[in-house]
Amino acid sequence: MPNNRLLAKEEVATYSGMLLDAALEQGGAERVLEVREQLDFVLRTYRGNADLREALGNPAYSPEQRHTLAVNVFDGIDPLAVSVIAVMAERGDLDKLSSTVNAYRNAAEEKLGVAVVDVTTVVALDDHLREVITEKLSADLGKKVVLREHIDASILGGIIMSTNGKRIDASVASELEHARIVLKEENDGGEC
C-alpha cells in the first residue's frame, strides 16, 4: 500500500505530466518553455504572498470558491498553467506547487533534450554573444541549451548563468565583493 509520500509524488508527477503533455500538444518545445516561464512567475508570486497562500489553502472556502479565486488571481497568465493551478487549489494541493514546477522543469528539459539556462547581464545580448554563450554551455552541459535572458544593472557588468540549482557568477559585482572581502581580511590580519 503506497504511503503519503508516494501518493504526493504521484500527484506531483500527474500535474507536471499533464501540463507537459498539454503544452507539447499545443505548441511543441516553444510552448513548453513558455509554460515553464509562466509557472516560474506563478511560483514566485505564490511564495511571495502569504495572504494569497492562506486564501488558496483555506479549508473554510469551498473547492469551487478556491478554484474561482485561483482563476481570478492569476488572470492574464497562460491559460494552461492557470487551469492546472486552479485544479490544485480546488483539491487543496497548492502545497505541492513548488514540487510540481520543479518536476515540470526537469521533465520538460528531459523531454526536449535541452537545458534551460538563465543568463543575467547588464546589457541585452546580441546574436554573437548568444552564440558564444550557447556554444560554451552546450559543450559544458552536453546538451542543447536554451537561454532565458534577464537584464539586471545591479550586477554592474559580466554575466551570471544558472541552471538546475547550479550557478556560475562571473559578474563585476561579485568580483568587487570578492575584492572587498579580500581587502578586509588582509586588513584584519595585518600588523598595526
Next chain:
Amino acid sequence: MKHFNKAAGKLSAVALSAGALALSCPTYAFASQGGGIQAILPEMSEFIPMLVAFIILWIVLAKFGWPVFDKMLEKRANTIRDDLKNAEEARQESERVLAEYQQQLAEAKVQASKIVADAKKAGEDVKADITAKAQAEAAGMIEKAHAAIEAEKKAAISDLQGSVADLSINVAAKLIGNDLTDDEHRKMIERYVAEAGSFNAK
C-alpha cells in the same frame, strides 16, 4: 557551756556558805586591842574561824573551781591552738593559692604574649595576602585594560580600513557602472564567458 554554768553555780553556793559561816562567828576590831606586836597579830578566836573558812574555801575552790578554770583554760588553749593551726593552714593554703595564681598569671602572660604574637603574625600574613591579591588584581586590570585598548585599537583600524575598502569598491563600482558603454559591456561578457568555469566543476 552548760557544764560551766552548773559548776559556777555550785562555786557560788559554797562561797556564800563560807561567807555566812565567817560572819556568824564573833569578831573584834584590831583597834580595840592593846598596842605593840599584839596590834598586828590576830586573836586566836578570830584566827581559827577565818582559817577554817579559808580552808573550806580553798577546798571548795580546789574541788570545784580549779577544774572549771583548768577546763576553760585548756579549752581556750585548744581553741587558740586550733585557731593558730587553722591560721597556719590558711596561710599555707593562701601561699599555695598565691603561688598557683602567680603561676597561672605567668602562664596567662605567656599565653597572652603568644596570642598577641600569633595575632600579629596572622595580621602580617593577612596584610601580605591582601597586598599580594591587590597587586595581582591591579596587574590583571592593567593587563585587561591593555588588551581592551589593543582590541579597540585593532577594531578601529579594522573599521577604518574596512571603510576605506568599502569606499574604494563603491567608487570602482560607480566608475564601472557609469563609464562602460554597451559594447564594452558585451566585450567584457564575452571575455568572462570564455574565462568562466564549468557547471560540473565541484
